[in-house]
Amino acid sequence: MKHLKVSEKTALITGAASGIGYQLTQIFARHSYNLVLVDNNEEKLNEIINEFPQKFGIFVKIFAKDLSIPTFPEEIFTELQQASIKIDVLINNAGFSIYRVFNETDLTIELKMLQLNIGSLTHLTKLLLKDMIEQNYGKILNVASSAAFQPGPLMAVYFAIKAYVLSFSEAIANELEGTGVSMTVLCPGPPASEFQRTAAMKDSKIARIKRMMETETVARIGYQGLMTNQTVIVPGMRNKILTESVRFTPRNLVTKIVRSMHELKKNR
Secondary structure (H helix, E strand, O other), rough: OOOOOOOOEEEEEOOOOOHHHHHHHHHHOOOEEEEEEEEOOOOHHHHHHHHHHHHOOOOEEEEEOOOOOHHHHHHHHHHHHHHOOOOEEEEEOOOOOOOOOOOHOOOHHHHHHHHHHHHHHHHHHHHHHHHHOOOOEEEEEEEHHHHHHHHOOOHHHHHHHHHHHHHHHHHHHHHHHOOOOEEEEOOOOOEEEEEHOOOOOEEEOOHOOOOOOOOHHHHHHHHHHHHOOOOOEOOOOOHHHHHHHHHHHHHHHHHHHHHHHHOOOOOO
């Protein structure tokens, strides 16, 4: 296995096997970053580790772990320390959602979702941030969503989670001013990916919107914003307008509109 070179930088990416995470994995590889990849899809991770080192001339380390298990961030961090692998860029991308009225959803799944989308994101940030500050360099990208800007009936926990990610990221970005470390939060609209199928919402009105932004485009915009130290990135003019308009619309009306968009599309 190829060893890390002192002059090279390393990016840790969670949720690296599909969607925005996989697209970011490719972008960082093309820019000669070594990769530490975390995902519960071991088969896809093995495909990456068999292809990327030779294709891009980089080091790749994989962790086939489910970050909804609370102990895994610490286990990953410990193994990285033992291998003397320093992380320069952290991408907290892993996440999933469920789709249904809250009264009918499975609490066990929601608690796993909270641990993955909030607990592990916060834990990994806490573990890696100290070394970044000590070396006066580091970048963190948290993947939130345009959902972060309003409540989301039928996906109530997911929308609340993304609101946490946005608020947390903006606050830490302020704390990091002058340290050489930056915090960025990416807030895309619904991407054209497997996310809707995972959330069982493929037949909702919002999942049928035409011209959804491709995950490759979202990842590219996120990477550019991260490298230029932007704090909040909302890809696409339409999404920017929608997130800004929420600020000037009565809260109860916003909630009703979001509910309407998430309801199943009726067949005519």
